[in-house]
Amino acid sequence: xxxxxxxxxxxxxxxxxxxxxxxxxxxxxxxxxxxxxxxxxxxxxxxxxxxxxxxxxxxxxxxxxxxxxxxxxxxxxxxxxxxxxxxxxxxxxxxxxxxxxxxxxxxxxxxxxxxxxxxxxxxxxxxxxxxxxxxxxxxxxxxxxxxxxx
Amino acid sequence: xxxxxxxxxxxxxxxxxxxxxxxxxxxxxxxxxxxxxxxxxxxxxxxxxxxxxxxxxxxxxxxxxxxxxxxxxxxxxxxxxxxxxxxxxxxxxxxxxxxxxxxxxxxxxxxxxxxxxxxxxxxxxxxxxxxxxxxxxxxxxxxxxxxxxx
Numbered sequence: 001x002x003x004x005x006x007x008x009x010x011x012x013x014x015x016x017x018x019x020x021x022x023x024x025x026x027x028x029x030x031x032x033x034x035x036x037x038x039x040x041x042x043x044x045x046x047x048x049x050x051x052x053x054x055x056x057x058x059x060x061x062x063x064x065x066x067x068x069x070x071x072x073x074x075x076x077x078x079x080x081x082x083x084x085x086x087x088x089x090x091x092x093x094x095x096x097x098x099x100x101x102x103x104x105x106x107x108x109x110x111x112x113x114x115x116x117x118x119x120x121x122x123x124x125x126x127x128x129x130x131x132x133x134x135x136x137x138x139x140x141x142x143x144x145x146x147x148x149x150x
Numbered sequence: 151x152x153x154x155x156x157x158x159x160x161x162x163x164x165x166x167x168x169x170x171x172x173x174x175x176x177x178x179x180x181x182x183x184x185x186x187x188x189x190x191x192x193x194x195x196x197x198x199x200x201x202x203x204x205x206x207x208x209x210x211x212x213x214x215x216x217x218x219x220x221x222x223x224x225x226x227x228x229x230x231x232x233x234x235x236x237x238x239x240x241x242x243x244x245x246x247x248x249x250x251x252x253x254x255x256x257x258x259x260x261x262x263x264x265x266x267x268x269x270x271x272x273x274x275x276x277x278x279x280x281x282x283x284x285x286x287x288x289x290x291x292x293x294x295x296x297x298x299x300x
Contacts (some may be wrong), residue, residue, distance in 0.1 A: 004177040004193030009156065009225065013269050018246075022268050025245035026238065027154040043154030044287060045195050053269075073223055073271055075159065088176065095175035096168075118172050119163050119203075121223055137194060 003088055005077060007139045008040075010049040010124065012056040012072035019050045031141035033131070045138040049076070060114050060122065061101045074114070074122040078131055078139055082111040085125045089113050092123070153238055155227060157289045158190075160199040160274065162206040162222035169200045181291035183281070195288040199226070210264050210272065211251045224264070224272040228281055228289055232261040235275045239263050242273070 013019040020030055020039045028041035028048060037055050041048040051059070053072065060074070079085050085103045092115040093099050103113030103125065112126040134140050163169040170180055170189045178191035178198060187205050191198040201209070203222065210224070229235050235253045242265040243249050253263030253275065262276040284290045 002177065002194070004173075004179070004191075006156065006159065006193070006196050009159075011267070011269065011271050015268070019268050022242075022245045022247065023154075026241060027152065029154070041154075043156070044152070046156050072269060073225075091176060092172075095172045097172065117161070118165070118169050119161065119222060121161050 002137065003077065003079075003084075005137055006046060006075050007078040007133070007137070008047040008049050008076040008124075010051050010056065010074040010076060012053040013050045014053055016050050016052060023048060023050070029142060033141040040141050042140070042142050045136065047139045047141055074124050076124040076126060078133060079125060079127050080133060082127050085111055085113060085127050088125050089115055092117075092125075097123075152287065153227065153229075153234075155287055156196060156225050157228040157283070157287070158197040158199050158226040158274075160201050160206065160224040160226060162203040163200045164203055166200050166202060173198060173200070179292060183291040190291050192290070192292050195286065197289045197291055224274050226274040226276060228283060229275060229277050230283060232277050235261055235263060235277050239265055239275050242267075242275075247273075 016039050020041060023041045024030060028043050031040045031042050033040045037052055039050040041050065079088065089103050096118055098116045100114040100116050100122065103111055106112050109130065110126055110128040112124055114122055114124050116122050131139055166189050170191060173191045174180060178193050181190045181192050183190045187202055189200040191200065229238065239253050246268055248266045250264040250266050250272065253261055256262050260276055260278040262274055264272055264274050266272050281289055
């Protein structure tokens with residue numbers, strides 16, 4: 001079940017600080033990994049990524065028709081390498097998923113793509129070299145990585 | 151961070167068996183916990199609940215206006231007791247969340263409510279006496295519970 005995980009959930013937000021306050025009130029811990037456009041809240045074995053709604057739409061790279069709200073949530077799987085991203089993206093498409101955005105290098109120095117499942121639920125498959133995974137394959141953005149200058 | 155977890159993600163589906171096949175192809179393991187209306191797929195420390203779209207709408211108990219698709223995903227937090235469900239539901243509402251469905255006994259023998267965050271993302275808060283949590287607070291639907299007759 002190595003690939004059967006959820007390492008991060010992206011939630012589109014209209015007000016990052018307000019949303020971060022909401023999740024902090026429920027026990028999630030703000031991490032130093034964020035910036036002006038995204039706030040990462042650490043939980044037990046999983047991270048919430050609070051991301052501006054417009055930035056999220058741009059990141060997924062598709063527009064939705066008809067005046068309905070864009071899907072505002074994506075499940076994400078952080079993987080150990082770019083090759084793992086490609087492999088799992090291809091497997092998802094082979095299984096009938098829709099290739100929303102083929103994996104490509106990102107402006108933040110990682111590698112990421114989006115695929116949707118058979119009912120349109122978005123998954124981001126990503127390799128982020130700045131987000132090491134722990135021995136369980138979980139993201140831990142509170143424990144400084146060994147060898148990191150951060 | 152005891153309450154800062156995601157134990158299960160509900161994905162609304164138009165075809166349960168087809169969706170289960172998709173996730174099985176990606177490494178998720180079908181569990182014996184499901185029935186005719188829901189299929190539970192076990193991953194590392196998290197479970198996907200593949201749930202019929204109409205049943206999901208009924209379960210949440212609200213209707214959405216304007217011809218837009220109903221939100222088709224909910225994050226879920228399984229908690230150790232009904233009191234924990236009430237406590238966290240109240241905390242979420244106190245933090246500005248919307249009380250979508252107050253916690254109440256369910257037809258499946260548990261206790262559950264829905265609250266949405268500040269941007270409308272649905273969270274189910276639930277106590278399921280048939281779904282014991284492991285020592286990390288994760289759902290494990292593949293390992294038979296000790297003392298269970300199942």
